[in-house]
Amino acid sequence: MKNLGQMMKQAQKMQQAMAEMQERLAAAEVTGSAGGGMVSVTLNGKGEMRRVKIDPALVDPKEAEVLEDLIVAAHNDAKAKIEAHVAEEMKKLTGGLDLPPGLTLPF
Numbered sequence: 001m002k003n004l005g006q007m008m009k010q011a012q013k014m015q016q017a018m019a020e021m022q023e024r025l026a027a028a029e030v031t032g033s034a035g036g037g038m039v040s041v042t043l044n045g046k047g048e049m050r051r052v053k054i055d056p057a058l059v060d061p062k063e064a065e066v067l068e069d070l071i072v073a074a075h076n077d078a079k080a081k082i083e084a085h086v087a088e089e090m091k092k093l094t095g096g097l098d099l100p101p102g103l104t105l106p107f
Contacts, residue, residue, distance in 0.1 A: 021089050032078025039070040043078045
């Protein structure tokens, strides 16, 4: 029974640590860029877009498709960075234990 009590305490600590990590991640922001920094997209830790910055030199109606492509590329760059940040935070939380493919936390 002693082990069960210890397991419950560990589970509670893990749950608290997970909640704290989720708060930190929600506050984190990562910026991705494309076109040599002419387009940048900032996402929060939940992957929600916060800002888009576009160099005025790119605003040409004849080049709309290029601008659209750069926005997508900048978003994808930011998304990859935030996913790497989340994975690093999870690694800290799980003590370096890698999660099985397809299993992500927080659930």
